[in-house]
Amino acid sequence: MLNDILRRISADHAYEQVQPQLQAVVQRILAKEGALERALSSEAFVGLVDLFQRDARLSICASIMEAFAKYV
Numbered sequence: 001m002l003n004d005i006l007r008r009i010s011a012d013h014a015y016e017q018v019q020p021q022l023q024a025v026v027q028r029i030l031a032k033e034g035a036l037e038r039a040l041s042s043e044a045f046v047g048l049v050d051l052f053q054r055d056a057r058l059s060i061c062a063s064i065m066e067a068f069a070k071y072v
Contacts, residue, residue: 002044
């Protein structure tokens with residue numbers, strides 16, 4: 001599913017217009033117990049995180065660290 005999202009939003013920098021929606025996708029992934037390990041080992045998840053800009057990237061990275069502290 002993440003590969004499909006990446007493919008669709010990578011064209012013409014469409015990801016710049018959907019940052020809040022992408023954040024919601026990442027937050028839902030991180031909210032599932034046990035999903036963090038799979039997410040961090042997924043090239044698609046890492047690629048999705050790379051699309052975030054400035055403050056949104058900091059927020060996502062903080063959420064990843066919080067999920068790590070909570071579930072690991």
